[in-house]
Amino acid sequence: MADLPSDLRYTEEHEYLAKTDEDDVFMVGITDYAQGELGDIVFVELPEEGDSFEQGAVFGTVEAVKAVSDLYMPVSGEVVGVNEALNDDPSRVNADPYGEGWMIKVRVSEPAQLDALLDAEGYAPHTE
Numbered sequence: 001m002a003d004l005p006s007d008l009r010y011t012e013e014h015e016y017l018a019k020t021d022e023d024d025v026f027m028v029g030i031t032d033y034a035q036g037e038l039g040d041i042v043f044v045e046l047p048e049e050g051d052s053f054e055q056g057a058v059f060g061t062v063e064a065v066k067a068v069s070d071l072y073m074p075v076s077g078e079v080v081g082v083n084e085a086l087n088d089d090p091s092r093v094n095a096d097p098y099g100e101g102w103m104i105k106v107r108v109s110e111p112a113q114l115d116a117l118l119d120a121e122g123y124a125p126h127t128e
Contacts, residue, residue: 002036003098004031004120004124004127005098005120006119008098009114009117009118009119010126012126014030014033014126015030015031015073016074017075017117020105024108024111025081025105025106026106027103027104028059028074028103029093029097029098030071032097034097038062038067039065040065041062041063041090041091041094042064042090043090044087044103045061045062046086046103046104047079047104049080049081049082051078052079053073053077054073055075056072057073058070059079060103063090074113075106075110075114076109077109082104083102083104086101086103
């Protein structure tokens, strides 16, 4: 069974948001379930700091041995951080999706969108 931390918010497309110490800034990555389904991740294409996206927009791609998958923005906002370590070691997403495998940090521009995201219990059926 996939690891589903209860303190995160999730999308049906298998992205997660994790709070940071900064107000309205969240780390975004793919869930443990998603990385397991993709298999060995060999490349991650991420946006630049300062880029802005609307909720649901594609913000990057993740390439695995099996497939290439789009990454969807869980909320509208501005990218304020990018995990550059994934350029050299994309397998961090497989090894630690909720830790060293985070992808971007986003400053949420519409906080009300957070309420529409799934909690762990709501996301769990999407992993079956």
